[in-house]
């Protein structure tokens with residue numbers, strides 16, 4: 461019993477671990493002759509209490525694995541935060557660079573039930589509650605542009621990439637520099653996350669930062685300001701478009717919607733209550749990095765194999781119609797590159813949920829490596845110092861996923877693993 465509990469507690473609450481069959485053997489190596497010496501350590505999966513090696517699934521999505529998604533959320537929080545106030549190898553001076561938080565929406569595909577910020581009722585005449593199921597669904601489903609809605613999501617990734625090019629151009633223009641010379645003076649870094657609106661359209665939230673020529677390590681030029689950056693973002697977002705798609709004689713052009721929100725980010729010290737703080741921004745991005753399309757599609761979180769599966773799902777008529785449209789368009793050879801059927805469950809957005817430019821801050825991989833190094837160091841302290849050179853023979857074979865009923869029951873009785881509690885949670 462203690463053995464199986466120890467093995468399960470090593471999963472840190474992961475409920476869908478990957479199971480591996482195999483072995484790992486470590487020998488020490490004579491550093492002078494290169495000869496393999498003593499057997500140091502041998503691990504055989506069949507000797508383990510669970511009969512297999514269990515490895516965390518590392519899924520980022522809360523509705524797949526809450527524990528792994530929580531680790532992902534914290535890592536994302538630190539990644540965003542280090543780009544805003546330094547740390548994790550990023551200098552603290554980035555806190556003084558111009559930074560904004562911007563939200564980019566999709567255009568309208570037809571009026572939907574909403575809660576206007578003006579406090580007026582919805583166009584249907586009702587005042588909807590905050591969690592009213594009608595929110596985000598079309599007022600007139602028969603005239604709602606489902607085709608454009610689905611295709612917009614499918615082009616949201618390319619639209620963002622093009623936007624980032626336009627943005628550098630617009631910043632350069634405001635500084636009176638050519639594109640080529642711009643790189644000698646400044647860099648634009650960003651980190652962004654995709655989120656689904658209730659109507660099923662993807663929108664992006666991004667931290668955009670203006671640095672010197674070598675990124676966060678170098679001070680931005682004197683002309684760089686949050687105002688200039690805001691102005692350039694607005695210009696680039698208004699200009700950017702992806703076109704060239706023609707379906708049955710209809711030419712589609714994909715642009716951002718007119719609803720664009722850009723706000724300067726202040727450091728926590730200047731938080732007057734109204735200001736957007738570094739912490740709030742990082743928490744917001746981290747939260748949405750662990751979500752999929754569930755705000756729009758509810759229970760559906762896996763690819764569909766047959767469109768007939770839709771009938772069995774507890775999803776809104778609007779989501780059903782978006783997916784049906786995706787499925788129908790997915791049959792077209794000329795749209796094969798959009799992989800509409802494979803991504804129908806995500807309403808055709810197939811981009812990464814959270815992305816960042818190379819120089820924004822550290823990487824999720826670096827954070828994971830640091831954690832693994834720390835664990836190894838802890839283990840080494842417990843088992844005595846590791847020899848300098850080891851020879852490792854290992855062979856692992858995928859044997860399935862998940863926990864047995866008994867393991868699930870035992871795992872549920874465990875306390876949260878050390879190091880996964882005590883950090884802030886965010887609304």
Ligand SMILES: [Zn+2]
Nearest residue numbers: 474517525528
């Ligand atoms: Zn997991």
Ligand SMILES: [Zn+2]
Nearest residue numbers: 573574582584
């Ligand atoms: Zn309404």
